Amino acid sequence: MRSKIVAGNWKMNKTLKESKELVKALKKSIKGFTLDNTRVIIAPTYVNLQKVSKSTKKSAIEVAAQNMHQADSGAFTGEISAAMLKSVGVKVVILGHSERREYFGETDALLAQKVDQALKNKLEVIFCFGEVLEDRKNENHFKVVESQIKNALFHLNADAWPQLVLAYEPVWAIGTGETASPEQAQEMHAFIRNLVAEKYNNDVAENVSILYGGSVKPANAKEIFSKKDVDGGLIGGAALNADDFTALIKAI
Ligand code: PEP
Numbered sequence: 001m002r003s004k005i006v007a008g009n010w011k012m013n014k015t016l017k018e019s020k021e022l023v024k025a026l027k028k029s030i031k032g033f034t035l036d037n038t039r040v041i042i043a044p045t046y047v048n049l050q051k052v053s054k055s056t057k058k059s060a061i062e063v064a065a066q067n068m069h070q071a072d073s074g075a076f077t078g079e080i081s082a083a084m085l086k087s088v089g090v091k092v093v094i095l096g097h098s099e100r101r102e103y104f105g106e107t108d109a110l111l112a113q114k115v116d117q118a119l120k121n122k123l124e125v126i127f128c129f130g131e132v133l134e135d136r137k138n139e140n141h142f143k144v145v146e147s148q149i150k151n152a153l154f155h156l157n158a159d160a161w162p163q164l165v166l167a168y169e170p171v172w173a174i175g176t177g178e179t180a181s182p183e184q185a186q187e188m189h190a191f192i193r194n195l196v197a198e199k200y201n202n203d204v205a206e207n208v209s210i211l212y213g214g215s216v217k218p219a220n221a222k223e224i225f226s227k228k229d230v231d232g233g234l235i236g237g238a239a240l241n242a243d244d245f246t247a248l249i250k251a252i
Contacts, residue, residue, distance in 0.1 A: 003231070015048075020052075022242055027061065064093060068080060069082075070110065118163075124165065166209070167211040173213075176214075177215050213233060
């Protein structure tokens with residue numbers, strides 16, 4: 001059975017002190033919750049991964065990295081490898097975030113390599129994709145999403161899929177306050193699940209969690225999360241505040 005997931009991407013926010021404070025508040029606020037088939041994941045910046053990973057060890061909170069390099073090691077100044085992430089207790093990595101694609105030129109081909117590298121190192125991948133506003137306006141959104149998924153993931157065998165979580169994030173809804181309607185989210189998630197079923201089989205498709213991301217907040221989460229093929233959210237802004245993030249966990 002696929003899990004429900006609430007994952008917080010902290011992006012380039014929170015110093016060490018602020019990260020510790022947020023983790024402390026989160027741990028306190030989710031204590032006593034029954035997280036029935038629900039996973040809570042947070043993704044701090046690289047420099048705070050080790051501390052956060054240590055301080056969440058005995059809690060229900062899992063820690064993810066926001067990115068990772070595709071090579072094992074070497075002369076790649078400023079980059080971080082899968083082995084380094086694992087060495088500080090990280091088991092999950094976000095790949096393909098639209099900000100990585102837009103500001104750092106990450107292509108589907110590069111992301112396919114990163115996915116392979118993560119899986120080879122037994123890291124679970126939260127794989128992000130989604131159309132820009134122009135694609136949506138031109139009704140190209142299904143085509144764009146299909147090609148992003150095919151190009152980066154469809155070379156994988158079915159047995160790799162339990163290590164994948166998909167995150168549909170329409171770029172026009174990220175950090176803009178504009179959210180896809182629950183119906184738009186459900187329509188795309190059903191399309192994605194069907195795509196996976198056609199390529200692999202129903203079992204693979206039914207067992208992969210598909211998260212929605214894009215301006216999810218306490219006020220709109222319940223309706224979005226209630227949709228049949230929406231298995232939770234990848235959260236940016238609202239993950240930076242313990243009360244809001246806790247409300248999202250409660251909404252699932
Ligand atoms: C994100 O960056 O993945 C995201 C969904 O951000 P926000 O929730 O702020 O729109």
